[in-house]
Amino acid sequence: IMQSLAADYPEHFTLTRDGANWHWVNHPLNIDQRFVFGDASTLPCEPFEYITRQAQGDFTLQDQRDHNLYVDGGMVTCQADWSLEFDIGMSFHEWHGPVPLAHDIGVFDRALQYLLRLQYGHPVRRLNWTMTINPRMDTSPENYPDWGPDRATVTPENVAQKVHLRVELQTLFRLPRSNAILFGIRCYLISLQDIERVEKWRKRLHRVLKSLPPELAEYKGLTRYMAHVTSRLEAADDGAPLSLGIQPDQSFLPT
Structure with a gap:
């Protein structure tokens, strides 16, 4: 993570390495840390916690053993x-x-067999999606009392403002020393109101939701409000074919 941040955003992060002696500077957080790589006692907390506190998104570690992957740790805030x-x-x-x-x-x-063959230096990524009420990142079971009741507050009048499409960019990296897999998740939210401004996106969302198997709708927690979403989107879907890909196919957003 340090190497990637320093390479991609040199104006914000600096990493200097002299053998095992590393010097890490995180300008946005005013962190200036010298430590010995491999010696956890030279950091203020455990190495994994130290760096993931400075990175966006969630991270889990999957150890590979006995021809399987096991969740052995992580740092998460947006489950x-x-x-x-x-x-x-x-x-x-x-x-x-x-x-x-x-x-x-x-x-x-098939997914397990694919990941067991993941090679160092060749990370992969995938997208996952669900929907969330209100722009809330943390919808974990532990905090269900805070967000669960929101699902019952969606009405035809407020559906465009309350319902958000939640897309997760998931990345998987083979780690060079432990051979474990680092699984990173970055979450992005966009309201139904903003999706409606892009003709292709609102039509595609309508067609995806209409064709979603009931079991998946239940699993994703959409059943309480999905009828309000599809009813609103249906009125603006003429059934015309859509282009492939995610590009919006329009040069401006209507106000």
């Missing part, structure tokens, strides 16, 4: 309907256990 504390120690199939349909068609069997 979407899952709990790191609950998943710690689980195998790949165990922590994906609640996902409907995919197990029956072998999705996770």
Whole structure:
């Protein structure tokens, strides 16, 4: 993480290495830290906690052993309907256990075999999505009393402001020393009101939601308010074919 930040944003981060003697500077947070790489006692806290406190998004560590992956640790702040504390120690199939349909068609069997072959220096990424009420990043089970009741507050009048599409950019890196996999998650929220400003996006969202199997809608927690979303989007979908890809196909946003 230090090497990537220093290379990609040199105006904000500096990393100087002299053998095992490292000097890390994080200008936005006013951190100036000299430490010995590999010696945790030279940092103010455990190395994984130290650097993930300075990085955006969530991070989990999956150790590879016995031809499987196990959740052995992490630093999370924006969990979407899952709990790191609950998943710690689980195998790949165990922590994906609640996902409907995919197990029956072998999705996770193939995904595990793919990830077990992940090579150092060749990270991969994927996208995942769900929906969230209000622009709230943390929708973890531990904090359900704070956000769960919001699902019952959606009405035809406020649906465009309250409902947000939540997209997760998930990245997986093979670590060079432990051979574990670092799994990073960056979350992005956009309101239905803003999606509606892009013709292609509002039509595609309508078609995805209309074709979503009921089991997946239930799993993603959409059932309480999805009818309000699809009803609103349906009025603006003429059924015309859409181009492939995510590009908006328009040069300006209507006010």
